[in-house]
Amino acid sequence: MVSGFRSGMHWAAIVAGAGLLLALAAATMAILRVPSVPRVRGIVTDDQGRPLAGARVRWKGTTQYAITDLSGQFRLPREDGRALTVWMPGYFIAGTSAERGPGILRLRPLPGEDWDEYEWVDPTPDAVHEERCGNCHGVIHDEWAASAHARSVTNRRFRNLYDGSDWDGRPERGWNLLRDHPHGAGVCAACHAPTLPAGHPGLDDIRKADGVHACGVHCDFCHKIADARLDRVGLEHGRFAYDLLRPREGQLFFGPLDDVDRDEDAFSPLYKQSRYCAACHEGTVFGVPVYTTYSEWLASPARRVGLQCQDCHMKPTGNLTNIAPGRGGIERDPLSLASHVMPGATPEMLRQAVRLDADLQASEKGIVLEVAVTAQEVGHKVPTGFVDRRLVLTVSAWGDGGKEVQPISGPLLPSDAGFGSNRSGLLFAKVLEDPEGRAPVAFWMPCRVREDTRLEPGTARAGRWVFPRNATAHVRIRLVYHRFPPQVAQEKNWPDDRIVIADRILNP
Numbered sequence: 304m305v306s307g308f309r310s311g312m313h314w315a316a317i318v319a320g321a322g323l324l325l326a327l328a329a330a331t332m333a334i335l336r337v338p339s340v341p342r343v344r345g346i347v348t349d350d351q352g353r354p355l356a357g358a359r360v361r362w363k364g365t366t367q368y369a370i371t372d373l374s375g376q377f378r379l380p381r382e383d384g385r386a387l388t389v390w391m392p393g394y395f396i397a398g399t400s401a402e403r404g405p406g407i408l409r410l411r412p413l414p415g416e417d418w419d420e421y422e423w424v425d426p427t428p429d430a431v432h433e434e435r436c437g438n439c440h441g442v443i444h445d446e447w448a449a450s451a452h453a454r455s456v457t458n459r460r461f462r463n464l465y466d467g468s469d470w471d472g473r474p475e476r477g478w479n480l481l482r483d484h485p486h487g488a489g490v491c492a493a494c495h496a497p498t499l500p501a502g503h504p505g506l507d508d509i510r511k512a513d514g515v516h517a518c519g520v521h522c523d524f525c526h527k528i529a530d531a532r533l534d535r536v537g538l539e540h541g542r543f544a545y546d547l548l549r550p551r552e553g554q555l556f557f558g559p560l561d562d563v564d565r566d567e568d569a570f571s572p573l574y575k576q577s578r579y580c581a582a583c584h585e586g587t588v589f590g591v592p593v594y595t596t597y598s599e600w601l602a603s604p605a606r607r608v609g610l611q612c613q614d615c616h617m618k619p620t621g622n623l624t625n626i627a628p629g630r631g632g633i634e635r636d637p638l639s640l641a642s643h644v645m646p647g648a649t650p651e652m653l654r655q656a657v658r659l660d661a662d663l664q665a666s667e668k669g670i671v672l673e674v675a676v677t678a679q680e681v682g683h684k685v686p687t688g689f690v691d692r693r694l695v696l697t698v699s700a701w702g703d704g705g706k707e708v709q710p711i712s713g714p715l716l717p718s719d720a721g722f723g724s725n726r727s728g729l730l731f732a733k734v735l736e737d738p739e740g741r742a743p744v745a746f747w748m749p750c751r752v753r754e755d756t757r758l759e760p761g762t763a764r765a766g767r768w769v770f771p772r773n774a775t776a777h778v779r780i781r782l783v784y785h786r787f788p789p790q791v792a793q794e795k796n797w798p799d800d801r802i803v804i805a806d807r808i809l810n811p
């Protein structure tokens with residue numbers, strides 16, 4: 304019994320001992336595996352060999368990165384077949400090929416000063432001029448070419464207002480900047496033709512902007528922006544508020560990617576911030592608040608949740624996976640690549656941004672129409688941008704025989720809104736008037752803001768109309784976006800460019 308018990312003990316001890324050994328072995332293996340996790344080490348220095356702390360080292364095209372320590376050293380888990388790239392403020396992005404492996408990564412400093420004799424590169428693809436952006440960045444080029452930025456000098460409506468012509472080229476039709484305010488003509492170039500150099504005849508007459516300057520807000524200008532000043536935002540226009548960095552030799556592009564190791568690129572967080580767009584999208588011109596989009600954004604709910612202009616206007620399409628296919632570009636996450644189409648007030652954007660709620664009820668007083676218009680999912684007022692943009696809500700009613708019925712009460716559109724007098728509706732616009740109180744008036748003429756009734760993001764504006772009870776069979780509400788006041792469009796013979804946001808017929 305006893306021996307049996309003892310031998311039982313013995314076996315139990317052996318089993319326990321074996322278990323312990325196994326556990327020990329496993330632990331040892333785990334310890335041994337740590338150094339066997341493939342890691343690479345390296346050191347980042349400047350071009351003089353001095354170690355650089357705080358540099359960001361990344362496996363190209365991945366989200367894996369490390370920051371160098373005080374001695375310029377870094378460690379990263381190994382990634383086979385990828386290049387290692389490194390960047391820090393004030394330097395070009397550098398890299399080492401997958402074959403050479405890490406070791407010492409040297410950063411070359413950015414040029415110390417802006418070289419104003421730099422020759423701007425035209426974006427248009429052309430086999431003779433290798434450096435042209437469109438040769439390698441085909442998709443981005445086509446997106447940009449379809450955007451308003453590519454037409455900021457040649458845009459036909461802009462030109463018609465600038466030189467007083469109409470759509471068919473007839474002179475002296477309506478608004479005319481060159482006639483009315485010739486000394487003010489140079490102001491437009493700061494944002495519409497930002498690369499025109501001092502002394503160029505295009506500064507007095509933008510129709511003389513030639514070559515790359517006629518490309519308006521183009522790639523090379525936008526990607527030479529090193530910093531954007533806000534201290535005089537609205538007063539310092541476009542290029543005057545940007546610190547550019549144009550190299551004396553070689554090339555330099557700033558952008559949102561920190562792993563482009565072509566020895567001519569530099570990362571800049573500014574490219575994902577509203578501040579980047581501010582100097583061109585905020586402008587008090589001749590004392591008139593013509594462009595106020597940036598300050599509207601500052602006050603918007605979108606800004607409070609961290610949405611920048613780029614989040615809505617450069618949202619990735621999801622289709623672009625390589626920004627320079629066959630020309631050195633790599634496959635990237637399509638959701639990390641921005642789009643350059645920059646849609647503004649398109650039908651899709653407007654319908655997303657404006658909600659119309661309407662309710663029609665029969666009551667003792669008559670047929671009551673209640674309408675609420677709300678701006679939502681937008682980063683500024685609606686409309687925003689150019690001062691003459693407007694949204695117009697019109698309300699009309701008719702009886703069974705088709706005879707128009709006038710409301711008993713309810714708001715009317717201003718008589719000079721361009722829709723005749725006694726039209727029921729609401730105008731959402733920043734209205735400029737001349738010293739005699741007449742509207743519309745071109746912003747470069749003596750004028751002041753009569754009222755600003757544009758929609759604030761996140762808030763509703765309402766209207767209430769009462770129609771005679773027995774005579775009213777149908778009520779129609781239309782909400783339409785106009786780029787310009789109808790009177791101006793008519794005088795200029797412009798093709799219809801209204802956008803209908805909503806058009807509803809309600810029956811009581």
Ligand code: HEC
Binds near residue numbers: 452
């Ligand atoms: C109005 C200024 C502006 C113009 C014009 C412009 N870009 Fe950009 N570009 C930006 C901004 C801002 C970003 C970063 C957007 C983001 O990441 O949200 C960007 C991003 C990029 C990127 C990084 C990849 C990507 O799509 O995100 C490349 C490459 C690029 N631009 C090339 C070009 C080329 C080529 C052109 C002309 C065909 C051009 N850009 C025109 C402002 C501009």
Ligand code: HEC
Binds near residue numbers: 452458493541580582
């Ligand atoms: C160098 C000045 C400049 C910069 C920088 C700039 N813009 Fe523009 N932008 C313009 C001009 C000028 C126009 C109008 C062109 C025209 O219609 O003639 C314009 C037009 C637009 C439009 C189109 C509006 C419409 O009517 O369709 C959008 C949207 C826009 N910009 C967004 C942006 C965003 C977002 C940024 C920053 C990432 C930016 N812009 C940076 C000057 C600039």
Ligand code: HEC
Binds near residue numbers: 425630
């Ligand atoms: C010979 C081909 C070629 C030409 C020409 C070219 N690029 Fe690029 N560019 C590239 C390649 C390749 C990349 C990196 C692609 C990658 O890593 O996926 C790049 C990257 C960029 C970036 C991203 C920089 C960053 O760090 O975010 C910008 C911005 C850019 N190019 C702008 C331009 C502009 C503006 C022009 C014209 C003035 C231009 N490129 C002309 C090939 C070219």
Ligand code: HEC
Binds near residue numbers: 613646647648655681
């Ligand atoms: C939350 C998304 C969002 C943000 C953030 C945003 N926008 Fe917009 N933006 C829109 C929508 C939607 C429209 C179309 C409705 C309208 O015209 O207001 C628009 C229209 C525009 C227009 C066209 C106006 C016109 O009628 O010609 C311009 C220009 C513009 N935005 C510039 C900017 C700039 C610059 C910023 C940053 C300071 C910005 N937006 C921030 C969503 C946004």
Ligand code: HEC
Binds near residue numbers: 451585688692
């Ligand atoms: C602070 C920069 C800035 C200055 C200065 C400036 N613009 Fe603009 N302009 C813009 C921006 C940004 C837009 C795009 C806004 C939008 O689409 O709603 C624009 C749009 C316009 C449009 C609308 C074009 C269209 O087809 O809808 C006209 C017209 C115009 N500008 C005329 C002028 C004239 C004339 C001058 C000079 C007296 C001038 N601008 C000065 C930035 C500027």
